[in-house]
Amino acid sequence: MDPLERLPIPLLEWFRDNARRLPWRDEPTPYHVWLSEIMLQQTRVAAVLDYYKRFLEEAPDVSALAALPEERLMKLWQGLGYYSRARNLQKAAKMIVEEHNGQFPSDFAAVRALPGVGDYTAGAVCSIAFGQAVPAVDGNVLRVYARIMGDDGDITTPQMKKKVTQDLEKAIPVNAAGAFNQALMELGATVCLPNGAPLCGRCPAKEFCVALAQERISELPVKAPKKPRRVEERTVWLVFQGNNVALRRRPTRGLLAGLWEFPNEPGKGVLPEEWGLKVLTDEYAGQAKHIFTHIEWHMTLRKVEKGTGTLPSGWVWASGTELEQKYAVPNAFERALGLAKERLNGGE
Ligand code: SF4
Structure with a gap:
């Protein structure tokens, strides 16, 4: 059986027992999922926790975010970096107020059309908040996929991302899409760690992971070197x-x-x-x-x-x-x- 077909059951069981308690998981409304996913782009979970809490105190929902004075918005974001994320959040909030009557859209294309939202974030919101069976492919998921499947495609390329997305579309369980996507990301963040140091002994995929069986963990994933800064x-x-x-x-x-x-x-x-x-x-x-x-x-x-x-x-x-x-x-x-x-x- 294809490793991806074997993955959902052990992965979901592992996630049920090992998921980190994170504030946006307590009440996964579309607004909470979206806000946390935008904050988590390029930023570690530990660094986001306080920002997330403070941000929600001042902007508890889409309309409050749309109405936040710009200077205040930037001050709330100070220190998180990549400030265009904050501007796009507010642009998107205004768009939701004006074009969707303040209701967060549930249609994938409409979510994807919001400023600052790419395939990954749209997938995360639609699967976690709305239970839709769409993948959410981030760096963690690409790494886990490459190892489980023993795939040596370059994970920095759009072709590889497309292939992973298509394969996951087939593997994602329709009745647990949000948990499955979160579990894959969580596995990458806490067990299938980057730089050749995964904790395979604790991994729910260890029975069928190709990289582990073939002793190719240190070679995978393949990643083209970045241009020097x-x-x-x-x-x-x-x-x-x-x-x-x-x-x-x-x-x-x-x-x-x-x-x-x-x-x-x-x-x-x-x-x-x-x-x-x-x-x-x-x-x-x-x-x-x-x-x-x-x-x-x-x-x-x-x-x-x-x-x-x-x-x-x-x-x-x-x-x-x-x-x-x-x-x-x-x-x-x-x-x-x-x-x-x-x-x-x-x-x-
Ligand atoms: S067995 Fe090891 S390499 Fe394979 S997915 Fe699990 S942690 Fe990653």
Whole structure:
């Protein structure tokens, strides 16, 4: 018998006994499943738990999310990264309010059409919240599939994803689709671990897993190497005046769109003249590094005490409290933010 045909019963039994208690599993409404799946993209479960709870307190349903002021939305998301996810969540919530009378759509195509929702998320929402027999193929599922089936197809390709989706469509039990999809992901996240370290002794598929039988676990899954990230040197200025620090808003498109940042420029530069700032002191304050998907920022931080002159248009002065509560500054500036808070809260 095909390993995939043998999988559902032992996998579902294993999941019933081993599923982690996660808040979005307690009450798997479409809104809860969708929100948690978007938060979990590129982010570990442990990092999401607090965000999920806080987010639901302020935006308990689709209409509340649609009505959340943008600044508040970004603040709630601060630290989770990949901020376009938050913007898309709100765009999708507005679309649900306007086009679906505030009711979360249940049709796969309508869910898939929401901003920020791909095949995987649509599959997760439709199977977990609505019980539809559609697969949800993420990185965990691809790895588990490649090992159970002994398939050496490159899991980074759309062809492989399509093949896995089609095979799972046939294997998914119609009366337990949501549990089956979650169980497969859970198996990948907790047992069939990446980097050649799976815990096969605890696996419900160990009797029929091809990779285990053929001792090919360390070779599978096959994954084409990623392109190396581009390294960009930047200089970040902490411009202080009294008990305030200068922030400016990033452009509304591109990396970290619309978020607040400490003024910075590419290169290991001197304070740009066009900012028109007269400074009393300008000193080195350390180095920081931030890794994005395709780019790495290597930052030199400088502390500046402003003298005369006004801030360029669009910049603001932020107090220590405003840094905490009002402005969403992305994690890329974590070190700079720490230095700014130290200086402002220390009241030097
Ligand atoms: S037996 Fe091992 S390699 Fe195979 S699916 Fe289970 S954990 Fe993964």
